[in-house]
Amino acid sequence: MNLKMKLLTFTALLPCVHGLSIPDRQDGSPRVLGLPLHRSQIRDPVTHDRNRMRKRDGTVNATIDNLQTLYFLNASLGTPPQNVRLHIDTGSSDLWVNTRSSQLCSMRKRPCAESLVYTANSSSTYKYVSSNFNISYVDGSGAAGDYVTDTISFSGVKLSSLQFGVGYESTSEQNVLGIGYPSNEVQVVRSGLKPYDNLPAKMAADGLIASSAYSLWLNDLDSSTGEVLFGGVDRDRFRGSLISLPIQKVGNGYSEFFITMTGLDVGSKNVGKNMALAVLLDSGSSLTYLPDSMVESIYGMVEASYDPSQGAAFVKCSVQQTIASMTFNFSSPASVTVPMNEMLINVSDTEGEQLIFGNGEPACLFGILPAGKSSSVLGDTFLRSAYVVYDTENNEISLANTIFNATTSNQVEINSKSTAPFATKASNPITATSGLPGGINSKGNTQQPGNAASSLAPSLTLLFVCMMARALI
Known part of the structure; x- marks a missing residue:
């Protein structure tokens, strides 16, 4: 198509x-x-x-x-x-x-x-x-x-x-x-x-x-508001338990927000079970990037169309009706469940009309792409569903499932010498064995997604070149 x-x-x-x-x-x-x-x-x-x-x-x-x-x-x-x-x-x-x-x-x-x-x-x-x-x-x-x-x-x-x-x-x-x-x-x-x-x-x-x-609370894809709270945690912005995970060292020290991801569930199916992959939490990345072999499996499950030359993936917008969510797993009991609609970005032409496949099915940009030789990154398609505390003093990331569109606030100060308020440390945190810069398997899996991902993809080269050229003029 x-x-x-x-x-x-x-x-x-x-x-x-x-x-x-x-x-x-x-x-x-x-x-x-x-x-x-x-x-x-x-x-x-x-x-x-x-x-x-x-x-x-x-x-x-x-x-x-x-x-x-x-x-x-x-x-x-x-x-x-x-x-x-x-x-x-x-x-x-x-x-x-x-x-x-x-x-x-x-x-x-x-x-x-x-x-x-x-x-x-x-x-x-x-x-x-x-x-x-x-x-x-x-x-x-x-x-x-x-x-x-x-x-x-x-x-x-x-x-x-x-x-x-x-x-x-x-x-x-x-x-x-x-x-x-x-x-x-x-x-x-x-x-x-x-x-x-x-x-x-x-x-x-x-x-x-x-x-x-x-702490960072982005709210959902349809919302116009979010919040970054310096020096504190807002209890009314997350649900369930706030779990603290150790930030992974890069070389001999701490320099970036890498934590260990242990698995991913797409609906009821598991991808990458029992892994120990370093992933970077990066609010400056719009999308999420995972090892190519994982992405190939995910694309097969959601029937994504992928163009490896451009790094753009599209799915039927209706996929959210058959697969409700994806769950990202970390050191137990930490996990974040991302509703499928948060992984889908609406795309339209210059006249504001919905982009469609050749058969008339509405198309959405899919929020996960292959990392290739780069580090795996959990960008905003993940972070919108997470409440995240970035603690550079204690070298910890605390994660919980977000409360979308929260209307109340309960802000509590973070003490520099202790774990974030309301947080519980993961009892047996797992150390990453792959994915760190300069470490084991740091360049990732360079295998290209197979036919399930690429056979239906459009060519976007000219469009992206034109857009970038206009931006630089």
Whole structure:
């Protein structure tokens, strides 16, 4: 079957932040900072994620997404304040911004106008740190410039002397707020220098929050709101037990949010039983990426059409009527059940008409793709159904099934020396035996999905090339 299509638009999560919730701290109330997130559109999650995967090939360990991330907040840098829009990325660790004088931002079509820019010399509180800021991809794209310190303000909160990068040379119009491990900062990975306090660490050091840990609640695919809560856990955002799992070391230390996945159930059928696969929790990835052999089995179960040359998979939207959910299993008793409708992304042509197969059956983009030689990634098609606590101080990830469209809130402070509130540690956590960068089977299974996945796939080359060309003009 062929897909009848014009120019595709993909609906995914690109929330914007309109304000920062700061609870009063009288009478021992919790030190937490809550960011409301809002949903918008991203044109091409497949190409976006493919660019993210490039940075995990080879020997460069920094996981910086400076092409298109999925959450942003409005902030101001410097004195007087310069407004910027910062895309939040759990897969990276540096805040960096574009500057007006860069070749990219000086282009006639003003590609940086939406995210705005920062001019260091216009700020009286700016201080130069070094010229060690240099984010690069295997394909040569990235950003380079200076590390500086300056003030940052958002919704009444002001921090002084926050270190961040300024991209005097850049190939991305998006400013990025990385909130991962400080050990994954560019100056650490590329220059061998000591880490500095990035935003979560700085907020904790200045006493705004009790811990640099934070929790992420994306809500469902049809919702327009979500939340990232710095320094706390919201009991009214998840159901069942919150289970804490150890983050897996990369080499001799902790630098990325890898945990061990032990299996996957598609409806009543099991895929990858008793495995010990390292998977990366990455809110900057729109889709989920698993070993190719697993994906081949999944595609057979859901009757997906897959184009290996483009990395795009399509299924009948009606698959949710026959397979209700998928359950991702981790060290017992941790598991997250993803409703099948959360794995299906509606696609339409430029006139807003539903994309269909040749037989008239409505088509949806499927939210799982083969990882190929890259690490396995649990992106937003998984994370929307999970409530996740990222704890860099105790090197733990706490997981529970989310409560979609929750209307109440019960925020509790995370203590830096203990497991997240309401959480129970997995009694016998399993250590990953495959999937870690540089480790056993780190490059994954490169087998291509078989006929069940690829025989019905459309060719999307021209469409994606056109879309990317327009984005870069």
